[in-house]
Amino acid sequence: QVQLVESGGGLVKPGGSLRLSCAASGFTFSDYYMSWIRQAPGKGLEWVSYISSSGTTSYYADSVKGRFTISRDNAKNSLYLQMKSLRAEDTAVYYCARAAGWFHPWGQGTLVTVSS
Amino acid sequence: DIQMTQSPSSLSASVGDRVTITCRASQSISSYLNWYQQKPGKAPKLLIYAASSLQSGVPSRFSGSGSGTDFTLTISSLQPEDFVSYYCQQSNSTPWTFGQGTKVEIK
Numbered sequence: 001q002v003q004l005v006e007s008g009g010g011l012v013k014p015g016g017s018l019r020l021s022c023a024a025s026g027f028t029f030s031d032y033y034m035s036w037i038r039q040a041p042g043k044g045l046e047w048v049s050y051i052s053s054s055g056t057t058s059y060y061a062d063s064v065k066g067r068f069t070i071s072r073d074n075a076k077n078s079l080y081l082q083m084k085s086l087r088a089e090d091t092a093v094y095y096c097a098r099a100a101g102w103f104h105p106w107g108q109g110t111l112v113t114v115s116s
Numbered sequence: 117d118i119q120m121t122q123s124p125s126s127l128s129a130s131v132g133d134r135v136t137i138t139c140r141a142s143q144s145i146s147s148y149l150n151w152y153q154q155k156p157g158k159a160p161k162l163l164i165y166a167a168s169s170l171q172s173g174v175p176s177r178f179s180g181s182g183s184g185t186d187f188t189l190t191i192s193s194l195q196p197e198d199f200v201s202y203y204c205q206q207s208n209s210t211p212w213t214f215g216q217g218t219k220v221e222i223k
Contacts, residue, residue, distance in 0.1 A: 035212075045152075045160065045203055045214040059210045095159055101207035102150040104171065106159035 002026040002105050004096050009110030016086050016114070022079040022096030022107055030054075030074040035099035036081050037106075038092035046092075049081065050099050064090075086114045118142050118206050122215030128223040129194055137189045137218045139182075139204035148208035149187045151180055154217075155200045163202075164189065194220070 008020040022034070035050040049070040051058045058070050069082040079096050091114045097103035119142035129135050139149065147167040152160040162171045164180035167187060177192040191198055199222050204215040 044217045045154075045205070047205075047212040047214070050210075050212075061211050101148060102162055102165040102205070103152075103160070104162035104165075106161070109159055 002098070004098070004105060004107035006094065006096050006107045006110040009094065009112045011113045011115065012086055013116050014087060014114055017082070017084045018086065018112060020081040020083070020094055020096075020110060020112070022081075024077045024079065024098075027098070029072075029077040033099040034070075034072060034079045035097050035103060036070060036079075036094055037097055037103060038090075038094045038112075039109075040089075040092045043092075048094070051079070083112070086112075088114050090114050117211055118145060118209060118213055120204055120206055120213050120215040122202075122204055122218050124218060125216065126219040126221060128221045130223045131194055131196060133194045135191045135194055135220060137202055137204075137220075139187045139189070139215050141185045141187075141206055141208075144184045145206045145208035147183050148206055149180070149182065150205045150207060151178075151189045152203045152205065153198075153200055154203065160203065191220075 003025045005023045012018050036048040049060045051070045055072045067085045071080045093109040093111050095106050095109045097106045121140045123138045149167045151164040153163050154160040163174050163178050168180045179190050199220050202218045
């Protein structure tokens, strides 16, 4: 079955960096756009970034532009989010999702906490 | 950016009730509107895409309608597992944006 599994979350100090990964299975990964969406504790959903199926095109929310980089390795069926210059307001559960305009399915999420 | 406004932010209802949640876009988004359900501590789940298409496996008590700027999610007969949160999302243009969510609570 289609499955997405995120990893790489954790506690990081303000200004620090972290790399999230998302392992995909059960579908032809290289055929699909992919996206990252986050949810701060007790808050709503915020789209973060998406990347085209080939990896040549990507878009970012203004809140992360210049600090986050989305990438993918189609040979490894994996999606990544490199996060730099992290701020307290980046604290959230980060979900990867297959993107077709709508998001389906979603991974279980990985928690990123930015705190000193 | 396109702003998505959901109403109400929360509602109280009983099992068996018919419930409607509204989502309004700040500009026309044609039918590029999707609905998600989120249970506590879990990832969101796609319910409706392209305003009115029911995602495979989703019960038929869920339905969506609307186009342009005004959209609705209707649950025809609330079941105990439906007392959770719901979000709309526009996919007309980036940045893709979500409504602030609606929490459905037991009366």
